[in-house]
Amino acid sequence: MIRPASEAELAEAVRAAHGPISVRGGGTRGPLPAGEALTTSGLTGITLHDPAALTLVARAGTPVEEIEAALAEANQRLAFEPMDHRGLLGTTGTPTIGGVVAANVSGPRRMQVGAARDHLLGLRFVDGEGTIVKNGGRVMKNVTGYDLARLVAGSRGALGVITEVALKVLPGTETCANLVARGLDDAAAVRAMSAALGTPFEVSGAAHDPHAEGGPRTVLRIEGFAPSVAYRCKALAERLAPHGDWEIETDREAVLAEWRGIRDVAPFHGEQGDVWRVSVRPSQAADLVARAGAKRAFYDWGGGLIWLLTAEGDDLRAKLGRYDGHATLLRATPETHAKLHTLQPEPLALQALTRGLRETFDPRGILAA
Amino acid sequence: MQMPSPDAKIMAKKAQVVQRLTEVLGARGVIHDPAETRAYECDALTAYRCPPLCVVLPATTEEVSAALRVCHEENVPVVPRGSGTSLAGGALPTADSVILGVSRMNRVLEIDTDDRIIRVQTGRTNLSVTGAVEELGFFYAPDPSSQLACAIAGNIAMNSGGAHCLKYGVTTNNLLGVTMVQMDGTVIEIGGAHMDAGGLDLLGVICGSEGQLGVVTEATLRILPKPEGALPVMMGYDSAEAAGACVADIIKAGVLPVAIEYMDRPCIRACEAFAKAGYPDCEALLIVEVEGSADEISYQLDTILKIARDHDPVEIRAAQDSDEAARIWLGRKSAFGAMGQINDYMCLDGTIPVSALPEVLKRIGELSDQYGLGVANVFHAGDGNMHPLILFDANKEGDLEKCEEMGADILRLCVEVGGCLTGEHGVGVEKRDLMSVQFAREDLEAQMKVKDVFDPKWLLNPAKVFPLDVSEGRRA
Amino acid sequence: MQTNFTPAQLRDPKTAEANAILRSCVHCGFCTATCPTYQVLGDELDSPRGRIYLIKDMLENERIPDDKTVTHLDRCLGCLACMTTCPSGVHYGHLIDQARGYIEKNYERPPMDRFLRWVLSRILPYPGRFRLALLAARIGKPFKGLMPDKRLRAMLEMAPAKLPPVSRNDDPQVFPAKGERRMRVGLSIGCAQRALDTDINDSTIRLLTRLGCEVVIPEGVGCCGALTEHMGKHDEARGTAAKLIRSMASIEGLDAVVINTSGCGTTMKDYGHMFAGHELEAEATRIGGLCRDVTEVVAELGLPKLVKAEPVRVAYHAACSLQHGQKLKAGPKALLKQVGFEVLEPADSHLCCGSAGTYNLMQPEISAELRNRKVETLEVLKPQLIAAGNIGCMMQIGRGTDIPVVHSVQLLDWATGGPQPSAISEQFA
Known part of the structure; x- marks a missing residue:
């Protein structure tokens, strides 16, 4: 395993590589592509945290935990609450911030505050030829030149190896509470979540577990300063009365734990089968789940994200047919990944662009992804 | 600022190009009389001007595709244009280029409040997107000052921001999908009413690519429920330093207002003359807006005002009603135009870390003395996006050049303190030649490679963003 | 915005005025958003910003106006929505009127154009002639399909189905205030309006007198000149306007000139500008300053x-x-x-x-x-x-x-x- 201690060393390693290299941060997100392993775990450390500018800059291999701890001290946080894949994928290792950005990993708050890519202010990366490139910066608004940062974020290492990221951070919140309805069917739950997200009460989480213990559970999260949370919970429950009976849960630790579970897809932990992650237009979500014939389904992002647990090797995409969105195979055997493709195949015109970009940033084709 | 000299071969075949374009768009869609093309010689950056070869105004995505195919075959550069409100010269033509305006494509295609999206043709103005969903209790968040007039097409090209992006983000954070026509006429769909890309985030790189990768004709935008209420509060200070320190303290305290705007005395006076908003006459004015229910607003204000008072304000005043609130924003959003009553100006757009505000304001003052040109400051203080307006006399020989030099010095300063050349207006031609201050050659090379993929012939808006010597050899 | 007038050009007060207006424009484009013709046509040239550009080019180069320029300027409604929107205070109204005058002097319109414009300027401002024309149009209406020009057809189309008889209230006279007299005003009875709808003046008189206003219809009051002013026929406009100014000026103890046709009001309030440098300037400025829309006077009276x-x-x-x-x-x-x-x-x-x-x-x-x-x-x-x-x-x-x-x-x-x-x-x- 190559473990460069600096960006320059990493660039040198990429330049020197002859065959494919398999880039990883903490290795928590498997499956890892074949090739010589290269880890960014040697590039660590927060290089800047400017609380008044809501900015944090860290090297790619910095553990997410370390960043979250540093931010917490200034009562700040990564608002997109990146998921921790270890429980779902049964992996070990430590999630790194570079990995989070490279895979654009976001949690439940994505639908309100945006994804990891939305909080990315800039980055540095090494392309397939070993050239060090910087893009964006460390300031909140920046349209200087093309936005390669966003192109590279979520590219899973296909265009280069991220060495440093600059992120927008946000103030932490004082209080949180849940609004919970039981027994809604999927379509009713999505309608209720859409209605909630259409109110001005800043719902920062909206999930639905059809298979929860004790029956379907639809949960909405409200965060903020205490009087505001109380006010919004009450107002929201009133507004949502036509969609069910809503109970307000205010036990902070329980609320935090539940959303960690939703973030990490806890209902699927330890269950057998393939795991798919489907991004969809919310109003199509319930129909899609009905078509999927999955063992289990779980809704996040107010229905905009569906987690599906299917029989091993099941070609979910074929069952889903046409819809607004895409399905990513997140957990399966290497054979299934190879057979069904991890990422949703794109239309031809987009494939051509993707291929062109990969070829231009990695002309030797060594960045396996 | 130099533009490449026009290609004689193209100039010589103007009649042929016009004829072919007329065949696909009809006479109404093609403007080629020199008496008429002149009106398209610049956008809101009037310092640089050049009438185009001709102008096309397609009405559908198919017409855009047909027009681009003609230009692609004829090897004619194309400069896409929204409403022509760019302050960076994003829509500045060259004499051998075709301006492609999307102003006739302004329809709303779909509104879905359950999925919280709107799909529009991109010639639609920013404010009229909000207008289309306002009755339903929603709004479109990015709010550039020119929102009344600027087109979504231009917003996407420049990844436009606005006063309220401290909370709601800029265009890229609110854009879900596009229909885009590539230079060879290929129509592609990227994204849609769902979130995030399945593969590479092409939408991410298209947004902010200044019309160099394709012509976006339709866009799916995220709409948000309107807050229950909003209240702007004006805080006047007798020094820039005090106002700057107040901003930093507010953000550090963990209350995040939706907007924190800054105006200095010359701006305050010009805006007051137009909007009659009752701005206090002081050295530095902050407009801080908070949102929520009445109780939530007053709770947040308590915290904010406590901080504000620690910095010895000259005056603190909240808007008394929605009419006054509207006037406070009208004045702020009209600041650039209102300054026009006083002088010609060049508007800069650098962003700096908020913590560097007092230092940078001081040094801008020094540069102003050094060059003998006045500066008025108006900017988004919460996110460090500055808009110094350098005042000059366009009818006075040499003044523009002096202004350009001073602008370059200010932008170098922004980069030096950790910031960037442009926060929301885009590079265009205005900051093009300064790109090497912020980026190494390899950084620019990586960006240009993207254009190589999307537009191999480099026909789309080719003389922008990258310094001409850097893009030399790629441009036709 | 930069301009390129020569010092010699700038010695002409009208050119100097145009220069000052153009200099205040920053070309921001806000005006495009509220311009009705830009909404309909989507072409920069049919927006205020584009027209300002065309005017600038025409005046700077003292160019004979070309057909295209005239087309785009003719398409301007003169609604002045752009002036409400403009943050830079560009006086588009004065600029476009000046441009229209320039076109009127320096451009030869096609014969049908000239004929129609001549007809309008000779008929509309004169209620008697206009009434006759409307009666004739009613007879002609069934034959409008035979008309060779869409504008002629539009004119026939405009003739209302019924015309009111001439109102004797519009004759020169004084209507005393009901109760205590609080104000003495001259009523601008309009021109075209008198032929089309006599109720408006009748209502105005009733309302104002009821609120304590003495209403004077002075001898010789007629067209305010707005119609011909906006056609670029500045001399004709000043001719009729001067008549109205003198007529209003003849009223003793005049508190206000009341207007219930707001199109006229805009022009009349601006009489000072229309007569700048003219012998009547002082009187025009005074009368212009006394002009009020009827709703302003009503609001004042309560x-x-x-x-x-x-x-x-x-x-x-x-x-x-x-x-x-x-x-x-x-x-x-x-x-x-x-x-x-x-x-x-x-x-x-x-x-x-x-x-x-x-x-x-x-x-x-x-x-x-x-x-x-x-x-x-x-x-x-x-x-x-x-x-x-x-x-x-x-x-x-x-x-x-x-x-x-x-x-x-x-x-x-x-x-x-x-x-x-x-x-x-x-x-x-």
């Missing part, structure tokens, strides 16, 4: 506050000349509300209805498109009545809807004791 159990739903159309030309937007609505009407405002209320003086006759297609848009936004409010403060708008909107269209002053008169306007057939309590 109306009783009336509450209706079932208020009549009135959609208020803000005439451009009121809201943009004279910046009177909230006032008329407030008055209607005060006397018990439920006042509704349409979407895009800043947009012109397409009437714009002679515009509906000279640019029938754009005008019709604007009327359709306006009517749509008004009808969606489901009003019982539509109110406007300008006869041009009333005629224009009235041709597109079955909902009665009345003058605001008629409603104010009706609510405070006058008769129900005859245009309203439905009986209200």
